[in-house]
Amino acid sequence: MAGRRRVRGSGVSGRWAVPGPLFAPLCVPLVVLLLVGLVACGGRAGADSARADVQRVLDRRAAAVLDHDASAYAATGSDAGYAAVRAVPLAGWSYRVTGLHRSGDSATADAELSYRVDGYDKAPVTVGRTLRLARDGGGRWSVTSEKPAAKVGEQLWDQGTVRVVRGAHSLVLGVGQSDARLRSFAELADGAVPAVSAAWGTDWAGHVVVLVPKSLEGMAGLLGSPASAYRGIAAVTTGETGGGAKAPADRVVVNPDAYGLLGQVGRQVVLTHETTHVATRAHTNGATPLWLSEGYADWVGYRETGRTPAEAAPELQQVVRDGDVPEALPADGDFGFSGDANRLAQAYEGGWLACRMIAERWGEVKLDAFYRAVGEHRTRPGAVEGALRSVLDTSLEQFTADWRAYLRAQLG
Incomplete structure (x- = not known):
């Protein structure tokens, strides 16, 4: 928000108090400037007052949500959303007005909604919301609608x-x-x-x-x-x-x-x-390649199912049997949802088998330690290579060769 500009006025000294036509041209601009300054300050004060009023309305609305008070919620305007959220167990719910756009007795408020699900969220989830409001004849603002802000997902x-x-x-x-x-x-x-x-x-x-x-x-x-x-x-x-x-x-x-x-x-x-x-x-952070984060999640998912590689990796098995064993571990781009479905499946299966190989050859404890060590690096360059050396005592080149051999052995 822009800082409030300070308007500085000037008094008319005795040397400007001269008679005749010379007085008006010198005095009028000063009077006009003073009036403009007063109007500008009054406009800012009015905007600040409206914003504060809207904030108070939203504070009451938030309190009504937390108190499960349907009447208090309705008193702040439209009650269309109250029934929808009423069953959600909430430990927090608040709005912060970040912008207000007025047009007469109507306004649009930009706000941040922060909420916590009781017993599950350690910190608030904060999302952008857009609220429309109307002002009645008594000058009271009330909410007429609320929706997600532009380019923000729904709740x-x-x-x-x-x-x-x-x-x-x-x-x-x-x-x-x-x-x-x-x-x-x-x-x-x-x-x-x-x-x-x-x-x-x-x-x-x-x-x-x-x-x-x-x-x-x-x-x-x-x-x-x-x-x-x-x-x-x-x-x-x-x-x-x-x-x-x-x-x-x-x-x-x-x-x-x-x-x-x-x-x-x-x-x-x-x-x-x-x-x-x-x-x-x-x-898990930017240092973690998707073959590791997705492969590890699949490894845990399949861990107690008894599913064999042939059963869980049919797409990758097909290319291996065709003699087209992947040259490298799956790249992040291979995991795109909107790309080729077979390529996506092969990426997940390849990551899973890489983690499965680590668990079989080095042990499950080493697999967990490898995952954590990659994440500790914080940035991608050198993260996997460093963790392979420090945890598994191998290189990326050797690990990739071992993985390719593992694919042939498990899927060929």
Whole structure:
């Protein structure tokens, strides 16, 4: 916000107090300047007053959400969103007005909404929101609508009334889903959490929040991307990598359309995979290649299923049997959702088999140590090479050759 400019006035001294025509031309500009300064200050004061009034309205609105007070919420304006968010267990909910654009008795407010899900979020999730307001004859502002800010993903309650199911290690929030289906996701998540802790350890939150929108389009709306980017993707995990213990919590966002095509084992593998991302997030950053982060998540997901490489890596098996063994570990670009589906599958399978090889040859403890060592480097150049030397006592060239031989042995 621009600083407030200070208007400095000048008095008319005795030497300007001369009679005749000379007085007016010298005096009038000074009077005009003073009036302009007063008007400018008055306009700024009015804008500041309106912004403060709107902030107070939003403060009352936020308090009503936390207090589950429908009447108090309605007193701040439109109550269209109250029922949608009412069931969500919240430990915090607040708005901060960042900009106000007025046109007579209507206004548009830019605001930051910060909220925490009770028992799950260690720090607030902050998202941009746009609110429209109207002023009545008594000068009182009220909210007429609220929506995500431009280029910002939706919140689940923007899509309809949220239903909530609690599991032993999970909280499942859904829109347009039956309680029975939401319970099935809670059961999968409750199975995923101990499986992840058994592989990775217990130095993470030990619980997960799962969002189940009504459709693929709903999933895309939550992620702020086109639906075409996630067609065929069963679930994704949001959250800032490398954020540490106080970073806003991850959310596992489900694609109900794709999820319905999976069998029971596939559904469990997917939830365990995504929960692994939640557990490892603090040790995952720009230094971590996707073959490692995605491969490790798949390794944990398949760890207790008994699935063989031929069963879990059919796309990669085909190219290996065709004599086209990959020359290098999968690149980050191979994991793009909007690219070739076979290439994407081969990238995931290649990363999984790299992690599987480490676990078999060096041991699971070394696999975890390797993952953490890469993340400790913080930047990509030298991260994998350094961790390979310090943890596995090998080089990238030798590791790649070993991986290619492993593919032939497991898939040939």
